[in-house]
Amino acid sequence: MFIEGDDVRYSNNGYDDSHWQTVDLPHDWSIKAGFDQAYDGATAYLPGGVGWYRKTFDVQQSQRDKLFYLYFDGVYANSEVWVNGKKLGGRINGYSPFYIDITNALTVEKPNLIAVKVDHSRYIDSRWYTGSGIYRNVELRVTDPLNIPIWGTFVTTDKVSKDKADVSIEVEIDNRYSHIKQLELLTRITDAKGNQYRLVNKNISIDANSSDRFLQSTTIENPILWDIDSPHLYQAETELIVDGKTIASYHTRFGIRSFHFDSEHGFSLNGRSLKIKGVNLHHDAGLVGTAVPKKVWYRRLQRLKDAGVNAIRTAHNPASSEFLDLCDEMGFLVQAEIFDEWDNPKDKRLNQWERHSDDISRGYAEVFQLEAQADLKDAILRDRNHPSIIMWSIGNEIEWTYPRYKAATGYFDMNAKGNYFYNPPFISPEAINKRFHDSEEGKYVLAKTANKLSRWVKEVDTTRPVTANLILPSVSHISGYTDALDVIGYSYRRVIYDYGHRLFPGKPIMGSENVVQWHEWKAIEERDFIAGTFLWTGIDYLGEAHNAWPRKSTESGMLDTAGFTKPSYHMIKSLWSDKPHVYISSQVEEKSLYRSNADGDVVEREPGAWQQRVWIWQDVNRHWNYPNQAPVIVEVLSNCDSVELFVNKVSLGIQKQSDNPDRILKWFTPFEAGTIEAKGVGACQASDSITTSNNANQIQLSADTHGLSLVKDEIAHIEVQLLDSQSNPVRHQEHRIEFVVSSNLEIIGVDNGNSATMETYHSNQLTTHLGRALLIVRAKEGGISSVAVKAQGIQSNEITFNRQ
Template sequence: MRKISHYFTLFLLFTTLTAYSQTQSRKTVSFDKDWNFLLGDDHDAMKVEYDDRRWQLLDVPHDWSIAGPVDRDNPTGRGGAFFPDGVGWYRKAFQVPAADKGKRVFIDFDGIMANSDVYINGEHLDHRPFGYVSFRYELTPHLKYGEENIIAVRADNTIQPASRWYTGAGIYRNVRMVTTQPTHIDHWGVFVSTPEVSKKNAKVKVQTKVVNTSSSEKQVRLITEIQDTEGKKLKTVENTQKIAAGGSYDFDQTTDVKNPKLWDIGQGNLYRTVSKVFIGNEEIDLLETNFGIREFRFESATGFYVNDRNIKIKGVCLHHDGGGLGAAVPLKVWERRLNLLRDLGVNAIRVSHNPFSPEFYELCDRMGFLVMDETFDTWTAAKNHGEEGYNLHFEEWWERDTRDVVMRDRNYPSIFIYSIGNEIRDNLDSPEGFRKYREQQDLIHSLDPTRPVTMGLFRPNTQNVYDNGFAEMMDIVGQNYREEELVAAYHQNPERKVLGTENAHGREAWLILRDNPFMSGQFLWTGIDYLGEADWPQISHDFGLLDRIGGIKARALERKSWWADEPVVYAVRREDNLGGGELVVDWTPKDFDTYDVAHIEVYSNTEEVELFLNGNSQGVKKVPADASPVRYDVTYERGTLEVIGRNKGKQAAVHTLKTAGKPYAVKLETDQKEIENRYHDISHVKVYVVDEAGNRCPNADNLINYEITGSGKFRALDNGDRIDHSSSKGVRRRVYRGEGLAIVAATADEGSIRIKAVSKGLQPAEIVLTAKPGNER
């Protein structure tokens, strides 16, 4: 064996973060390094004496399915993007110091896909079918202190088709080991709320559950410090309580924060509580909790408010994959994606249709995004192309899974609402349908009374939910698509608070949100293209504002003209002659000989626009009040297309497109030249095929050969092409519409990372990055 050492007003939202540093009382260490992996099944693999020396050595997070091969006959089918299914085993050897004997040792998994079984020294700990849930197991009774221990994990994705979208496979999220004293703060045991908030004062309430697993009663003192956004101590609250052996106690502590900096959209102001547990004068536990102070509410007549400011929720739905990365997605990828979406005017995210990783919510906290947190895509009724999914487990597991989701996620400032289902096919016009909804909503309210609950209703009129009392049971009435029905449902009962939980990109849906004060917001399907839910030979569908590598589509520019605060103007054209084909953001036809008349759409939030072709005006036009595009039909000419948007006669925005010449060279650009040597930091290296003047060639599909040397490696190659089946884990991939993406990670704490891109007949390109130390949480 290889040895490897209610409800509708939320005044405060927050996130509990373990102190990822080693203290005298609590140790939390990353458990991501040095796992042995086997793709295949071996029922002896949980045994301590099992020989795993031939297994692959790797780090997690790890998604083995994304390596492919893509095959039309793979059982995952269209939902799983035709990627492979199977069983994967992970094993890791580790030691626990003899000095830790008598303490409690836990292992925390942020997510295993799916149907996981975990073993410690041959003993089975438990089984979890839901691949999106975080969970903890205690290792204490099974450990050998000062000796080698073996943890083994089996993840089974053979029960297919299990999902309508790509899930990934394996230990695809982070793992941690936590060591505490017998008396300690319980898992997810800190809960912060504020019953009162104003600009002058916030009342902060901290609820802390302390457990005593020792054999004797303990006199416990809990000290909670409140720190401001810069780490300065503001207040200290102290309470003492006797806790019986094997018992627990829920502390309630309340204090004030004067003149708080409010958490808001785009303003991730985070305070912190530091919870310290003492027995006598000895500190036996410490836990830090970030939180943000803010008020929000829904009003039936006027929609949604943040900090007493009426706003529209301008949201997008997202699936959890990262394109060529699969389900194991470094946080830097999400940071780039969210920045791109924010530039389009997006202020909210719906996690679809399952909980995301903890660090995703932490990122939304810091960036100031609203989040709809969603539990399940199905209850008991199956859906097409996901017949073997969570519907098989709902009755047995919904309560435990929901409890774990809410206990973990109730602490994130970004989350403003929970959704307990998406287009549920169970009969909602029945006592059973009422019961299933009510039980989930009641459980969430008991665990987190600070946030409302909704669901994405599916064709509600066919299930009679607007007439049978079901909608009145919901905190917030959420509906997918059919926006006119939701408007009618509001007018049927103006006491209802309504929200579009999933919406199309079209202008009609936007106008319903824009022109109806009672409409709280909408969530577009989707923000970014995702793997799965696509018919062969496609592996992803064209639903996003952005493609898989962050390329901005024409519909995204139109959306920005509706959602952005600053003046914008953009010109796009129909790809084919006389108005045929897709809308594209370029001035380079595929066939110059047959492209005679260009049909152009101009998107702008200015008062008027003027289009120029090679300096010649094509006319000034007013921007319609109904948000429709300004249209021009022009005889095509090579050269420069420019559109200017004006307010009160003055230029406010401009957009220029240029005809590209023949492909001449490869060009590389990066979003950061220094990469920390840790999992969650990467560099996005954009790859372009350009003409001699440096213009992107939008019709190029050249095969690029990538080379990397020095202190780095490729995490993935991608191009956004929905029918490209080549592996993202290789060193060759074509560009799509003249673009590609290499995701690069550091492999050392220092040194250069040299990347070269070569393509036959083109000038090569080279870029040098730098590795630097990074502390992995």
């Protein structure tokens, strides 16, 4: 049960909540509100507020002597947990996992009440859309007083090779009995082939009301290694056995792999050199907000993997356990980031240093001194068994918030010309050093905080390097900041890769934020010593749109908010995927970044401008509908060495990658209705085509549910594409469409991927964008169910699930 509002009576057992809303967890109440310009674009023009959740449950007589823990994977934010009218705890940080021992507040005589207050009245407390509520999974865990506590195991794999791997598992055992306990500790490790390895510790003693740690080790012959293309996972089942009876068990999933960062040779996984081809992702997923079903993440991550993406940076906070489980299962490397803010606040509306002082935008810096150690360590304790995680990031672009850094760079002086994105430092390292060390420190010193955070990480996990995303690395290298880091991440600073490598040798460097453009990857591809990159971003995300109405999201992604591909996706796929790929787009010449010259060649309007393009891809169309004989520039993205273009089967010639330094193959042609087709030449067998479409009169539906089977509580994505009478996609005109679902389905939301569409996601209708739309439904009950899509003047269509 859920209600928006703030009244302490909501925590009382006797309060009548019959008028409250029934909700399923996880739950994000902000996403269900309408977009409203009265709020701020930093949070996608959606509100925060205060809400309460209530749930009752019974404790059985047989459970009287058990321990009860309430586990939250994340509550946004400032949560308070009450049990039977008693406040037992909570968490300020909405991204942190936490758990509470609720045993002593429970009774077996009557139903027990759990009430959770969530206070997100400071709704601009992050620089992006955060969501509000119990937006991640919740569990009630019941254990024996002798147990393995939550996050109580840690599996490490040392000396890994194809022939064998040394595996160790550290197990924490907690004895809450008032007397000493004798037990046997047994762990069974199982692989996908059914092979089993037994690790046994006998005759263990745990003193009363105490805990201890035990190390178990084994060697696994011919291990099945976890890798990006074969993400094999082992299972470890640990049991506590007393007098021959198992009284507690704990399940740990892990992978066996080795990796290494090298200052000269970049990154290697399982002994082979590998470029990190990563993207940054925020924790929202468009129309579902931040309460993201696992299947929604699967669809999105699979599309990224299809483009060759092999890594994710969790920008800029711990992700959910479920998200990291998927990364383990699908073979993504992960940079797990923990903080966006340390001692000093960022401006939540405008990034960088603080320029507002209103209460609604107070964020994590307000509590960093008190909460940072617990938030950091809890995130690492929860996540350190994930084989996907290869590094911990302690901070994102922190330098903006501290004095001395900005001024010391030399980029922001009145007499400095150029842009720090594309120019090496204007002043010498010696001058940077002098500027920095001759200036006032301020209340907090960034390097000291970084060293403290790095030390805290290594108190919990020494198997992975510590990194951070540096926005002003020319200063960070000389300030002591990088001394705290094992891997140095550069944010939009590909122009100083050589500078950093030459002047500050010995530590690996990589791009931790780079725009989705060819020039960023080119700089990495040409340098063995750069480990790889994380592009900004893999998917459009809600928020960071201050004063941008009617834009609600940040449009830097390879996929839009609905998970549809954008042209930048196809550029990256042509760079990162080995599968032959061709993609056509076009634009009338007057709107294009290109023009035809007197020789009939297509050239940039501003020569060399491709090297400085940033977040947003150029304006191009995915249709072939223009006025007759209109001058058009055709752009083709491909990983083929050469591509031939045809208009109505007439060749316009072959373009070579070697003749196009921007990796965009270009042709000029007067528009002629019909079909345009691009084909790879020679062994590169890939093609793409677009046909001129007429008015839409059909609706194409496709679902991501295997065999159109949909069971209770399962979700399905239904994609809509407008078609003409010849079944050609219609992408140049839009229609208002309506979804009609059967009574046993629930509409989760609708989206068209357009950032400027300010209609609520929680509707049964919307206007298409590029002729397409997305519906997500959940099955309330089993049985036959259906989704029909209608539009005025267009033939409707229907998709049916669970047909016999």
